[in-house]
Amino acid sequence: MPPTPHTPVSRRLARLAPVALLAAGLTAVTLTGPAPAVPTADSQRAAATVGAFGKGQPSGVVVRRGPSREVGMRFSPKVDGKVVGVRYYKPLAWKAATPRSATLWSAKGKVLARTSIKPVAGAGWQSVRFSSRAKLTTGKLYVVSVHTRTKGIHAATPDGFAKGHSTAQLRVPRGRNGWTSVSDKPTFPTSQARGDANYWVDVRFKPGTSTQDPTPTPTPTPTPGGWPGPDNTGVPAGTVLAPYTGPCTITSARTISGADVLSKCQDALVIQTTGVVIEKSLVPGVWSIYGDGDSSVTITDSDVRAGAVSTAGIWGYNIKASRVDVTGGQHSFQCNNNCEVTDSWLHDQHNPDGGSFHNNAFISNGGHTMVVRHNTLHCTSILNSTDGGCSGDLSLFGDFDPIDDVTIDNNLFKANNSSISYCLYGGASSSKPYQATNVRVTNNVFERGANRRCGVYGPVTSFDSNASGNVWTNNTWDAGGAVTPSRG
Template identity: 40%
Template sequence: MKHRAQTVRKVLAAVVAVAAFVAVTATPASAADPVSLWSNTDTPGTIDVDDPDAVELGTRFRAGVDGTVTGVRFHKSAANTGPHTGSLWTEDGDRLAQVTFTGETASGWQTATFPTPVPITANRFYVVSYHTTTGHYSADNNGFAQARDNGPLHAPADTPEEPNGLFRYGSGGFPTSTFAATNYWVDVTFTPTTTTPEEPPVPGGFPNEANTGVPAGVTLTPFTEPCKFQTANQVIDGKIVDCPDGIQVYAGNVTFRNSIIKQAVETNAGGASITIADSEVRAGATSRAAVSGTDVTVLRSEITGGQHSVRCDDDCLVQDSYLHDQFNDPNSSFGYHNNGFLSNGGTGMVLRHNTLWCTPPDNEIGGGCSTNLSLFGDFGPITDVTVENNYFHATPGGYCGSFGYNPGKNFGDNPTGVVVRDNVFERGPSGRCGGVGPATSFLTTGAGNLWSGNTWSDGGPVDPA
């Protein structure tokens, strides 16, 4: 927790037990039953922290399936007399529901039920919290040194880029501060809306959130240099790069390695080139692509946010990376079309052993996913593209891939050198990967074009439309 000048704050680090309860995966409930992260028999190592101040305490979590949050739970010490209120928040701090606890017992687990269950979306993060006016909360340092999972519920480990074990002193509000990966024993009651078991978002062997991004053990520090990258061969290693106006690269061979990048990244000059390796790009709410330009290399990285994950003009290599969770603004004046990887015309592109997943659903203004991988001859011809050994996740879009043959576009009538081989297509809810089919716009007669060895995730060949 945050440090104040009083001795009472120093007590926390010295007194709070290193999480006495360390198990990170519990026995799941049946799929349609209410479920929480902890059971009523789970108890904190430190039940009463000697801190009398009012504070909001929370847990960041996601559910692996759609469902409803019905209430809030927390573990209470006898001295934590309250009153208490519970809240559910979006990850950005918008309160979705609030309830006052009534009929509490003297100590132990307490539960309050929202007047109306709150629908939540699978694999989006939320925060559940409670406020106490009297302090004396339960807490264990390092309780979120590891993730906590129970059935469809997942609370991530505390990291600089994805904090967990949250607090905010005062009269209440969205908690965002952390201290020592502390678990404050705040829980959620969740009911899945389906009896379909949760499926792993990505099968083993392909890139996912666990095997891409910043490697475990890397210590990240803030990047404090200028945000215009104008020095050739510059290396940014082990940094949290936060440039509010975006990241423009004007020089050749600029490398971001083992880093968290909080805005979209773009090459913006002739001769500029970037490599993003073992990093996470979190472009957030922007109509720009998360990574874009010419001479772009992305290796073993997780790319989220932005209208598209990667947009390539020419000469791009994307390998061993996880592209997902693009941004779509439902309040824009027109419908955004999202893509995992996009080229509007270019040459020299290689996509090898990635997980490609366009995730935004269709909205009322015509926005949503086009495909996981889109090659469109809008501003130039599509030439010399290799797409091999990737996992095409099922998408809300029409197709999982579009491969360059679009006669209605200015340069879409003759894509050449397009090689698509040994990729795996997930069937998903539609049974077709996309709403219409797995692949479209592949010109079998184009010079150097090859479609070979592409299969469904459950077996059998995938043929181009």
Template identity: 35%
Template structure:
């Protein structure tokens, strides 16, 4: 890739070539061109040996995304030889107004250098020098990013569907990353998207950095495989993300934000004392099958040490502890179940506690895993407590309390996602999520719940997530809910109490939703 200064120098080069073709212009023009070349040459020489991942004349497939939220957009990369990072560049749409700040990070999220963009062109490639040159070493992950304070960034949705390399710079699958916490380490990915942000490096053999800084070793994990966002640094928020559905957000701006101090459940809402196995119930080991195929099966007063797969109708689990998960298939019409006065302990691992179709949950406490409950279709969750999702040290899991699909009634529960952020991509999206990835989000009643503060970007999502296959959610009714706020989380979530709620969609209702300390919560 040409450097930014090489790009600046091109007009002079084109004039010189024009002069050779049109030698009749005369000595005056020749003199002007010669002076221009003489003035620009030292600048061009100073960076003629630099390289970046993308060519200077590359134009993103989507010049202006519609997402207007403030977002940090980045690219995870490695180098194959020692080089000095000297500048950051990104492609700017006319709608992507500043100020813009670039950052270079270690793979573990330590800020190594910063670049401030000034005198920007209205549109096109923007370049800014780092405030100090940084020595990059092979075998380590780095992230380059910039802040788009009003969104409207540029993107190529599938550019990172396979690894990309140029010179000593390489970016793996899903190298595009984002965070809806501007100025913080971006980790979310969406749709193998590139966000048109790039690093400019110089081989150390040609010019040693004047202020070389060797970053502390980072985990040498390869860039996270999978998808990067083109429309939603999906919070997932986020994530990530940016997904207007949410990116969401996973990695904290500082260690103190990665895990919130404990918060108490407001009086009158479900907690550990009012959910789970009632006091005095004596449990005995469950010895029945883990795949339930007999209609009307009842599991009562048991400790279940396996995942229960429900393949029958009218199954009841009550007064029990399930050390695992309870689920049926997404196409399980007529194969419903209910869980009452019980605990579902997913454990310190990934997994969804209760899912997918035609179930009822009453006075149940769900802990562990990366998602407490998935209401894919036609479920009721009431008087229950979902919290305590696991800490994913692999840095992969996107976590949430309850995910809504269609036909759900979520009434009088205590809901949160409180797992800490773990780079590169693990952490909470929200207490309640609803993303139209695979089917429409519609016809859900969310009533009289309390949303505890969350480590995620928002406490709840409304289902209208741009960039998803089904972005338009309808008949989503938030009624008489309480959103907790504290000094550490004055917005309940890191950014918002609620995101991706479309007040103009058919049947959508936002009524009577208040803060825990008084005042009306706005719908967006």
């Protein structure tokens, strides 16, 4: 029998050690990373350059560890232009996972540009800039690489170069294209990658000969079918944030637009009234918990950076959120009653070493009237030594009140085979005092991940198809095929 949601994570995983614990030095993850918290001048310049891979979530990412090494790839420009810097995919939030340096090389190993990299927290695509630009010639081969720190942490996708990559400006040849060398200092990578892996090191290439950075254009509203992520959630690119001068506890209706609230209100923005609107802003946690339902907030096109708190990034009653990028907090979004979250990216929850949080991207411990539609839901925490880890991407638990009237439609449930028991808990757990009714789960996609099950035990549990008003329709795996619910 599968465990209850609050069984210590380490005990759950012990039963599936061959699945959950891979060979030493290779840990399976499917991580996404946060967009930059504030659109800095350098991130705006990055938006004006092009790369070989785009800015979406890399597929099939694993985390490799070991001795310090250089990792990178070969590429050639299809047009003349200049390289202004490097992009690299950082698979873990630890600062120790930050590379030490980035280098652009000629095909014969001559250094054309190099920069050191300061340790940064957070996972996902990161950008660095060279102090001078390196001019490239159409059709010639070049190598771009980063040098890892002492733990040797870097991202890799095995067989990532089984197919070539090509854009209008850049070409990455097929096969024998991932390169590495073990070294204590930056060195030209000369060994072919194990399994022809893609290490997700990319260039920031500016076609043509202009030395001016064009004005970046705002991020468009996401189109149907495109999953929310770093390119279509959060503060739109090019937005200039002004210092926030208002209160951190809001007691009268107001609109906060284009503001850096996080610098002033580092713990949370507490809503104690109705009619509050937040748009295109950088905010800490947003809590609408006043008077058991006497507050409300609408938040759009914003970054929520909840940080190291043991509560949720967005939490409470009467909340409407759209195109938000939420990181930090024990949970990304915790709903009591009357919540709607759409077109948003919930990821990278807080679970420190030594902690034992049970994380979720979206959770309700009892409540009614919820809509969760077209989001990327990703509980990213990895099992730690003190039973800390994920419960699920989305969890409905009847702990304090019945769960009722919930729409879960057209979401991407991301895999986490190292921590999540199930990607979805449907509210029908026999260990809870209240059971769920009128839960409609439709048109969702479940990522299989490394163990092909989304979670450690499977994609979904605690969903009672016979309960009043419950519906399960057209929920599929990312590679095709129906996902079948389980009562558990």
